[in-house]
Amino acid sequence: MSGRAFPETHWSVVTMAARAGEPQGESALASLCGAYWYPLFSHLRARGHSRHEAEDLLQGFFVHLFEKQALGRADRLKGTFRGFLLGCLKYYLANQRELASAHKRGGLVKLVSLDFDEAESRLVAGHSNNPSQDVEREFDRQWALLIMERSLARLQTLHLERLEVFHALKGYLTASDDTRYETVAQRLGVTESSVKVTVHRMRAQFREILRAEVAATVSAPHEIDAELRHLVGVVSTETP
Amino acid sequence: MPHDSPATILACARCGAAESLAVEGLCSQCLLRLALPSEPAKDKALPDSPAPALARDANLAG
Numbered sequence: 001m002s003g004r005a006f007p008e009t010h011w012s013v014v015t016m017a018a019r020a021g022e023p024q025g026e027s028a029l030a031s032l033c034g035a036y037w038y039p040l041f042s043h044l045r046a047r048g049h050s051r052h053e054a055e056d057l058l059q060g061f062f063v064h065l066f067e068k069q070a071l072g073r074a075d076r077l078k079g080t081f082r083g084f085l086l087g088c089l090k091y092y093l094a095n096q097r098e099l100a101s102a103h104k105r106g107g108l109v110k111l112v113s114l115d116f117d118e119a120e121s122r123l124v125a126g127h128s129n130n131p132s133q134d135v136e137r138e139f140d141r142q143w144a145l146l147i148m149e150r151s152l153a154r155l156q157t158l159h160l161e162r163l164e165v166f167h168a169l170k171g172y173l174t175a176s177d178d179t180r181y182e183t184v185a186q187r188l189g190v191t192e193s194s195v196k197v198t199v200h201r202m203r204a205q206f207r208e209i210l211r212a213e214v215a216a217t218v219s220a221p222h223e224i225d226a227e228l229r230h231l232v233g234v235v236s237t238e239t240p
Numbered sequence: 241m242p243h244d245s246p247a248t249i250l251a252c253a254r255c256g257a258a259e260s261l262a263v264e265g266l267c268s269q270c271l272l273r274l275a276l277p278s279e280p281a282k283d284k285a286l287p288d289s290p291a292p293a294l295a296r297d298a299n300l301a302g
Contacts, residue, residue: 210271214275225276228276
């Protein structure tokens with residue numbers, strides 16, 4: 001994997017295809033929506049909708065989203081996929097009565113797989129994590145968490161052959177500089193130096209993966225750092 | 241372990257944030273900052289010459 005290469009799929013493809021009126025952006029959009037729909041569900045629930053209302057709204061929203069008129073709005077294609085999704089959802093909710101007919105016309109959208117049981121379980125589990133009272137900030141916060149979870153999952157796939165080592169050392173990705181590794185080294189039956197090298201390598205891999213994950217949700221490479229800094233801000237529970 | 245428990249961060253050992261969110265027991269702010277080039281992770285603990293250690297424990301890194 002190269003973290004330097006800007007991904008040729010995902011949000012940049014969607015925006016370019018939409019502007020050119022080409023159809024291939026749809027599969028890239030479906031892929032992105034399939035990966036990042038949970039923050040939308042969480043957002044709807046945070047706005048007070050019941051689980052079943054949120055399910056109906058989300059399914060109707062995706063039908064609306066995949067209609068050409070939603071993607072064809074060039075002004076919505078500027079910036080991040082995160083901003084696009086939330087902006088489109090707010091538009092959909094504000095015009096719900098008018099746009100609900102699209103849901104009836106299109107039936108349930110098949111392009112995006114939605115596991116609402118898993119989403120609800122995740123939502124309940126997340127309640128212990130001090131959710132923000134600001135529903136838009138909470139959307140961004142859930143987005144940030146999902147990006148990191150996906151990145152950690154991808155990091156794990158690089159260490160499938162030695163999962164016990166990965167799980168033993170994963171907790172050291174954010175360890176302080178003066179962390180000692182004697183205990184874990186003894187447990188793994190290796191030297192402390194070897195543990196340090198492996199942790200260093202895991203950090204470098206995670207850095208590349210996380211940047212690639214964020215790169216897939218922004219329009220241009222120069223937006224990656226700004227998006228990362230925005231996400232750092234929203235995961236803090238301090239008032240902005 | 242760097243943090244007090246897998247689920248809750250009382251205070252991150254790296255940044256000191258007391259209220260940061262936990263992602264699989266890790267400080268979310270520090271995880272995100274790992275990817276920022278302007279704030280690279282400082283690996284002072286790295287050995288000067290990792291090659292001998294790698295050779296001895298080649299099976300560790302996988």
